[in-house]
Amino acid sequence: MIQLENVTKTYPKASRPSLDNVSVGIEKGEFVFFIGPSGSGKSTIIKLLLHEVAPTRGKVVVNAKDVTTLRSWKVPHFRRSIGCVFQDFRLLPNRTAYENVAFALEVIGKTKAVARRVVPEVLELVGLGGKEHRYPHELSGGEQQRVAVARAFVNRPLILLADEPTGNLDPDTSIEIMRLLDRINRTGTTVVMVTHDSNIVNQMRRRVIEIESGRIVRDQARGVYG
Amino acid sequence: MRVKYVLNEVLVGLWRNVTMTVAMIITMSVSLTMLGASVLMYMQVDQMKDFYYDKIEVSIFLAENADEGQKAAINQAIDSSPLVEKKTHETKEQAFERFKLLWKDSPDFVNAINAESLPESYRVQLKDPEKYGEFAKQIEGLPGIRQIIDQRTLLDKVFNIFNSIQLMSLVVAAVMAFAALLLVGNTIQVAAYSKRREVAVMKLVGASNWFIQAPFVLEAVVAGLIGAILGFVALFIGKVVLLDNKLQALTTILTPIPDGNVWLMLPLLAGVGALVSAVTAWVTLRFYLKV
Numbered sequence: 001m002i003q004l005e006n007v008t009k010t011y012p013k014a015s016r017p018s019l020d021n022v023s024v025g026i027e028k029g030e031f032v033f034f035i036g037p038s039g040s041g042k043s044t045i046i047k048l049l050l051h052e053v054a055p056t057r058g059k060v061v062v063n064a065k066d067v068t069t070l071r072s073w074k075v076p077h078f079r080r081s082i083g084c085v086f087q088d089f090r091l092l093p094n095r096t097a098y099e100n101v102a103f104a105l106e107v108i109g110k111t112k113a114v115a116r117r118v119v120p121e122v123l124e125l126v127g128l129g130g131k132e133h134r135y136p137h138e139l140s141g142g143e144q145q146r147v148a149v150a151r152a153f154v155n156r157p158l159i160l161l162a163d164e165p166t167g168n169l170d171p172d173t174s175i176e177i178m179r180l181l182d183r184i185n186r187t188g189t190t191v192v193m194v195t196h197d198s199n200i201v202n203q204m205r206r207r208v209i210e211i212e213s214g215r216i217v218r219d220q221a222r223g224v225y226g
Numbered sequence: 227m228r229v230k231y232v233l234n235e236v237l238v239g240l241w242r243n244v245t246m247t248v249a250m251i252i253t254m255s256v257s258l259t260m261l262g263a264s265v266l267m268y269m270q271v272d273q274m275k276d277f278y279y280d281k282i283e284v285s286i287f288l289a290e291n292a293d294e295g296q297k298a299a300i301n302q303a304i305d306s307s308p309l310v311e312k313k314t315h316e317t318k319e320q321a322f323e324r325f326k327l328l329w330k331d332s333p334d335f336v337n338a339i340n341a342e343s344l345p346e347s348y349r350v351q352l353k354d355p356e357k358y359g360e361f362a363k364q365i366e367g368l369p370g371i372r373q374i375i376d377q378r379t380l381l382d383k384v385f386n387i388f389n390s391i392q393l394m395s396l397v398v399a400a401v402m403a404f405a406a407l408l409l410v411g412n413t414i415q416v417a418a419y420s421k422r423r424e425v426a427v428m429k430l431v432g433a434s435n436w437f438i439q440a441p442f443v444l445e446a447v448v449a450g451l452i453g454a455i456l457g458f459v460a461l462f463i464g465k466v467v468l469l470d471n472k473l474q475a476l477t478t479i480l481t482p483i484p485d486g487n488v489w490l491m492l493p494l495l496a497g498v499g500a501l502v503s504a505v506t507a508w509v510t511l512r513f514y515l516k517v
Contacts, residue, residue, distance in 0.1 A: 050430075079432030090430070092423055105426075106231065107433035155431070 001161065001190050002049065007058035009044050017056070018044040020214035026192065028158075031185045033201050034194045035225060036211035042194045045211075046163045049192070050082060051075050061146060063158055065197040080108055083152030083160040083189075084201045087167035089144045091136045097147045098132040104151045118154060126180055142173035145179065153184055160184060162193040166200060174200060198225035235441035239417045246416065247449055250409040254453025255460065257402030258499050262461045262491040264395040266483060271388045274481050279355045286365065289372040296370030298344075303368060304348055312351040318344050347373060378511055380405045383430040403502065406453070408470040410446050410506040417442055418514050427517060438515065443507045450503030454495040461491055 004024045010017040017095030028030050032202040034042040047053045048060050051067050060067040062080055072079060091100050101122060102115040110118075123132055126146040136144050145165060152160055162181060166174035178200050187190045195201065201208060201224060209216060218226065240247050286304070288297065304313050316324075322341035331335050342378050347375060352361055358376045418425065465488055 052262065076429075076432045079430065082432075084430055090423070090427060092427060101428065104431040107437060108431060109434075109437075122468045151275075151431070177324045 001028040001030070002192065003059070003061035004045075005059040005061070006007065007048065007055045007060060008049065009041075009053065010056045011053075017041075017214050018180065019055075019211075020215055021058070021199060022211075022214070023058075024191060024216060028190055029185070029188050031182070031191045031204070031206040032137070033204070033206060033208045033223075034211060035208060036194070037199060038126060039215040042210045042211050046084075046161050046192070046194055047157070049161060051078065052215065067217055077107075080155060083155065083156050084163040085145070085152050085156035085160070087147050087164040089136070089141075089148045089168075090223075091144055091147055091151075093136050095165070096133045096135055097128060097139065097150075100136070100147055101151045101154050105154060107218070108155070119150075122146075122150045122154045125153075126185075127176075134223070138175070141169050142176060145169065145177055146172075149180055149184070151188070156217065157189065159190045159192065160220075162191065162195075164194065164195055164197075166182060166197050170188045175203070178204060201225040227283065232437075232440050232444065236444045239421075239441060239445040242420060243413060243416050244341065246409065246413045250406065250413050250449050253406040253409055253452045254450055254499055254503070255401055255456035256514070257399050257406050258454050258457030258495040259460045260399035260402060261465070261498065262397045262457060262495050264392050265494065266387060266461070266465075267392040267395065268486060268493065269300075269487055270481070270483055271385055272394070275301065275385065277481050278381055279378070282355055283349045283351050283382065284358060284361065284377070285361060285373075285375045286348045286350065286371060286374070287373045288347060289370050292346075292370030296368070300365065300368050300370060303365050304350055307364055307492070309354070309357050309359060309364075310350055310351050314349045316347045316349060318342060318346050321345065330399040336444075407502070407506050410503050411510045412508045413449070414442050414446060414510045415514055417445060418511065419441070439511050440507065441510055443504050446503035446507035447500045450499035451496055451503075454492075454499035458492045458496050461495075462488055505516070 002025070002067045004022055004205075007019055007022045008017050009019040022041075024047075033054065034045055036042050044053070047066070048055055049062055051070060054072070055068060058068075062078075065078060092103065095103060098119055100113075105115045105118065106112070119145075120129075122130060122133060127147050128143060128146050131139065131143065134143075134145070139147065147163075158182070165181070166177055169177060175199060181191055181193065182204070205222045205224070208218065208220045208225070210218035210226065235337050286300070290302070292300075301315075304310055318341045321344040322339070325339065325344060350361075352358065355378050358378055362374055362376070365371065425438060465483060469483060
């Protein structure tokens with residue numbers, strides 16, 4: 001599903017690479033944590049998988065597509081198979097929960113009729129039934145992140161990338177979001193989550209890949225934060 | 227629904243920054259007016275050239291003492307030149323008749339002249355008036371010629387004036403167009419900034435590049451089209467007020483500008499305005515959105 005082969009990424013003007021000769025494979029349906037201190041290079045992995053940045057050396061394969069040689073005009077279509085959730089939610093403040101999710105469908109060419117059928121369904125799934133018409137500022141942080149998850153999942157992506165999704169949430173809310181991601185993972189969606197929330201990693205007992213200074217220092221099938 | 231979405235975005239975009247939109251439209255319309263005026267002037271000069279060049283002649287005045295042999299040689303040289311379209315011969319008597327007609331209001335002057343004092347001449351129309359130099363070279367060496375006069379040199383002085391006016395309006399058009407481009411670029415940047423969150427989400431969920439860019443590009447195109455229409459109106463009013471009324475005296479020299487030519491400016495200005503705006507917006511987005 002996801003394949004990194006000897007990937008090195010050096011940002012311009014950086015003294016050392018963010019990722020240094022990293023190789024890792026992730027199977028379909030896996031739930032993987034990338035952990036490590038700030039600046040260790042774990043967010044760079046998300047950016048590589050989204051084709052936001054290109055690797056300096058090495059090969060990145062996602063959904064059997066070689067991202068490194070992907071033509072730039074094909075990137076939008078490629079991204080439709082990937083859902084993405086961030087620490088800062090990235091919701092549109094002037095749109096309701098429903099409209100935020102529907103927006104993601106409409107801008108990729110889905111009709112309003114499709115949105116009317118699919119959006120309430122996915123909002124129900126993330127536990128926001130009855131709050132469809134609230135604006136982001138009328139929702140709690142956890143609820144806002146649920147809207148973001150709904151938006152990422154509404155298109156039924158093969159992969160869900162989560163970049164510190166619990167970074168702005170309190171521990172209880174964080175656990176609820178993790179339950180949600182777990183539920184999405186059980187539908188067969190591959191989940192890749194970058195975090196430094198040790199609590200969550202320890203509770204979930206899933207595959208843990210630890211990165212330090214751009215190198216993989218640990219890859220454990222049912223790991224803890226350590 | 228996507229069309230409706232895009233159109234709505236365009237209108238909202240134009241309203242959001244209305245002072246900039248107005249500035250953009252005004253510079254665009256001034257630039258396009260100057261461009262239109264310049265093109266009209268170009269067409270006008272072309273048309274006048276056609277009109278006058280059909281009538282201009284090269285006059286070859288013969289010397290007083292030219293003998294029959296020399297005259298025959300000159301006649302022969304003109305007839306055999308491939309550049310000549312038509313040749314007329316004017317004897318001293320014919321020249322005198324014409325002279326009398328020309329100066330019929332001053333009989334004293336006419337009386338002082340007799341046919342003998344006027345030169346005999348050939349009036350030659352060239353197939354291509356521009357080839358005067360070539361033609362002159364062919365015959366100027368022949369004995370018995372006093373002077374060769376090309377009427378075109380007189381006309382060219384007039385056309386030169388037109389050409390420089392035309393060039394000036396082209397320069398003004400170019401300078402204004404440059405200002406308009408900067409304004410379009412700036413407007414698009416402001417628009418892209420105010421919609422940065424939407425753009426970020428669209429990129430994230432995989433909206434196609436054209437879908438992200440279309441509202442911005444169309445915003446510029448709509449402004450360009452409005453500018454073109456205003457420019458056209460200014461041009462039309464300018465034509466009616468200046469040429470048809472204030473400067474009507476000039477129209478005895480100028481051939482009239484056909485309304486058809488003025489109408490032709492509408493698609494031209496609209497096309498140039500829309501295209502230039504679209505390209506500028508698109509290039510700006512390349513740098514600014516990095517989609």
